[in-house]
Amino acid sequence: MTTDISRLRQQAGKLKKRRGELEDHALRAGAMVRGSLLELMRKCGKPGCKCLRGELHGPNYYLSLPKPGKRSRMIPVPRDRVKTIRSLNARYHDFQHAMTEIRRLNEEIESLLLAVREEQLGLGKGKVELPGLPPA
Numbered sequence: 001m002t003t004d005i006s007r008l009r010q011q012a013g014k015l016k017k018r019r020g021e022l023e024d025h026a027l028r029a030g031a032m033v034r035g036s037l038l039e040l041m042r043k044c045g046k047p048g049c050k051c052l053r054g055e056l057h058g059p060n061y062y063l064s065l066p067k068p069g070k071r072s073r074m075i076p077v078p079r080d081r082v083k084t085i086r087s088l089n090a091r092y093h094d095f096q097h098a099m100t101e102i103r104r105l106n107e108e109i110e111s112l113l114l115a116v117r118e119e120q121l122g123l124g125k126g127k128v129e130l131p132g133l134p135p136a
């Protein structure tokens, strides 16, 4: 019993540490840009152009912003802004990954807490004898 509980505490401690690191990381995130940075090559369609032989034009850069129920909005990104947008956008994706991981850790911590509760209810029941007390 006690070893089960200390094992559960140990597991929860590791998860809380990991969650804390992710929270600190996310809390310190700087400026960011949402969406996805796309690099597109294209054919222009002009007769005789090299692109018809496979030498495509580009790359051209776009920031794709999802719109619920609609096609994504595509914002052209000038070449001299690509590096900046790429790093601001990477920060956004890092942040989102941290959020997802934090939610998953919360679920794991919650199930460990429920397991601790079950263990402690079992111990509590062993300490008292009350008529009508349901089994642990």
Ligand SMILES: [Zn+2]
Pocket (backbone or CB within 6 Å): 043, 044, 045, 046, 049, 050, 051, 052, 057
């Ligand atoms: Zn062309």
